Amino acid sequence: MELRTDLALIGQWIKPNSHVLDLGCGDGTLLAQLHEERQVTGYGLEIDDNKIVHCIEKGVNVIHTDLNQGLSDFTDNSFDYVIMSETLQAIHRPDLLLQEMLRVGREGIIAFPNFGHWECRLSLFFGGRMPVSEALPNPWYNTENIHLCTLYDFEKLCEELGVTILQRAAVDRYHRPRTGMRILPNLFAEIALYRFCRQR
Numbered sequence: 001m002e003l004r005t006d007l008a009l010i011g012q013w014i015k016p017n018s019h020v021l022d023l024g025c026g027d028g029t030l031l032a033q034l035h036e037e038r039q040v041t042g043y044g045l046e047i048d049d050n051k052i053v054h055c056i057e058k059g060v061n062v063i064h065t066d067l068n069q070g071l072s073d074f075t076d077n078s079f080d081y082v083i084m085s086e087t088l089q090a091i092h093r094p095d096l097l098l099q100e101m102l103r104v105g106r107e108g109i110i111a112f113p114n115f116g117h118w119e120c121r122l123s124l125f126f127g128g129r130m131p132v133s134e135a136l137p138n139p140w141y142n143t144e145n146i147h148l149c150t151l152y153d154f155e156k157l158c159e160e161l162g163v164t165i166l167q168r169a170a171v172d173r174y175h176r177p178r179t180g181m182r183i184l185p186n187l188f189a190e191i192a193l194y195r196f197c198r199q200r
Helices: 005-012 029-038 049-057 094-104 118-127 151-161 179-183
Strands: 019-023 041-046 062-064 079-085 105-113 163-171 191-198
Touching (some): 005 029, 005 079, 005 163, 019 029, 029 041, 049 062, 094 151, 094 191, 151 163, 151 191
Parallel strands (some): 019 041, 041 062
Antiparallel strands (some): 105 191, 163 191
């Protein structure tokens, strides 16, 4: 199976034989691929019943849970990596969940849509309206996104929480890296990916 580019990038950051927790794991595609290619073990957490069925069909260990309730079911340092791909913006308290990720995991990996992208800026500046794009496809009144942020916002939060950013990648709506995104990621990236750990 071929992974979306953002998930493939996440996969490259994970060492073989690691123990992984995937928050908002969707249909389990990433975990299934990591298990097959890198002998990764672990669990996915998902709230959508239909996606849970797909996880089970793929042989992925999945737990039905609401991430807004935290990760209290897991002990400190239970995992090598805790992943959250394109779910951060739908969490009530991203700051608390970020801390929980680094309590239960040695490293965290996050991907989220960048609200600082130039199309979002133009939509607000010229149209005076919340943007709708392929990366943010729903109107403001019918979206799960409640905490949109930019790359700079996320990096500032990491600084405030004492989180060390180990790697950053920036991709477009088709999950491909481009030259402009390497030069001015906060302006040109539609989706941002970060690998991070507790301050060393």
